[in-house]
Amino acid sequence: MSDFLRTRTGYDGNEQRPMRYPEVPEPLKVGTYDNHTHLEIADGDEPLTVSQHIDLMKQAGMLGAVQVGVTLESSRWSAEVAAKEPMLLAAVALHPNEAPLYETKAALDDAIAGIAQLASLPRVRAVGETGLDFFRTEGENQLELQLHSFEEHIAIAKEFDLALQIHDREAHGDVVQTLLRVGAPSRTVFHCYSGDLELAELCEKHGWYLSFAGNITFKKNQHLRDSLLAVSRSRILIETDAPFLTPEPLRGRPNAPYLVPHTLRYIAGLTGDSVEDLAVQINSNTEAVYGLWSEGL
Ligand SMILES: [Zn+2]
Numbered sequence: 001m002s003d004f005l006r007t008r009t010g011y012d013g014n015e016q017r018p019m020r021y022p023e024v025p026e027p028l029k030v031g032t033y034d035n036h037t038h039l040e041i042a043d044g045d046e047p048l049t050v051s052q053h054i055d056l057m058k059q060a061g062m063l064g065a066v067q068v069g070v071t072l073e074s075s076r077w078s079a080e081v082a083a084k085e086p087m088l089l090a091a092v093a094l095h096p097n098e099a100p101l102y103e104t105k106a107a108l109d110d111a112i113a114g115i116a117q118l119a120s121l122p123r124v125r126a127v128g129e130t131g132l133d134f135f136r137t138e139g140e141n142q143l144e145l146q147l148h149s150f151e152e153h154i155a156i157a158k159e160f161d162l163a164l165q166i167h168d169r170e171a172h173g174d175v176v177q178t179l180l181r182v183g184a185p186s187r188t189v190f191h192c193y194s195g196d197l198e199l200a201e202l203c204e205k206h207g208w209y210l211s212f213a214g215n216i217t218f219k220k221n222q223h224l225r226d227s228l229l230a231v232s233r234s235r236i237l238i239e240t241d242a243p244f245l246t247p248e249p250l251r252g253r254p255n256a257p258y259l260v261p262h263t264l265r266y267i268a269g270l271t272g273d274s275v276e277d278l279a280v281q282i283n284s285n286t287e288a289v290y291g292l293w294s295e296g297l
Helices: 050-059 072-084 105-119 139-159 172-182 197-206 222-230 257-271 275-290
Strands: 033-037 064-068 088-092 124-133 163-169 188-190 209-212 236-238
Touching: 033 236, 033 257, 033 275, 050 257, 064 072, 064 124, 072 088, 072 105, 072 124, 088 105, 105 124, 105 139, 124 139, 124 172, 124 275, 139 163, 139 172, 163 172, 172 197, 188 197, 197 209, 197 222, 209 222, 222 257, 236 257, 236 275, 257 275
Parallel strands: 033 064, 064 088, 088 124, 124 163, 163 188, 188 209, 209 236
Antiparallel strands: none
16 A cells, blocks of 8 residues: 555645755643644655654654545545554545536445445544535536535434534535534534634534644734634644645645644643643543544554
8 A cells, every 4th residue: 555645736836845844843741633634645855654654743742643535545545544553543535626526426426435434444533524615616516516525424424423524615604504404413623724703603602623723823814813712622623734734933844743733832822721731621622523542443
């Protein structure tokens, strides 16, 4: 099984970006989890293998990560690595930009049935990332397939009692409407939270989780900091969405789960908690959503 299913291309539109993986940060005294990462994407001058990622995570004091699929193939890969690696759990789904690539609804439904099969495996703990992406969506038909796919993924999460990891890009209103219309799974996570105060308050009200990525450290993203401070600590998760969204001061370089300590320390600076207390809280939230990493091997 090869480590890489795809290579990161042109995400920043900046080919000059530094391609070296950053140094390992000062190790955490209380380790924590990255609840959303993509280790199947090769990035940097020298892409890291899964075992290198795991080794670096250990050096940084990290406890584990959720490896997230975006296609049937990468979801299968995620389930396979999580079945073997104690520090990884898996999330499986067709990404909202992948779903409309199927030419017919029947072909999409076949792929979704494949996702449902993976959802029954003991190391698969979430359905995701699924949701709605209006940023890169063209035409009525695409929208219809995205929405159909999202609803089917919600149903799978409920059927197998798994967490739901939502990708919501410029689609806050429709994501919330869909969740309320069909009924949200009991553990629902807004991955790479991108909303404003209003959505944060809705999440708090409905018991949904906000997962913050490295972009909370970007200067322009005051709405993310405001959202974080508006919700109770019990709603907060942390992620990388690696290899994307590397936190400041490393922005632009390849990202990886071992870099979570930068984001954790930054968030502790915002909330005024000690880094250790914040890690304890985030760990309790993370384990409530995904279960224990030690189980199901
Ligand atoms: Zn992602």
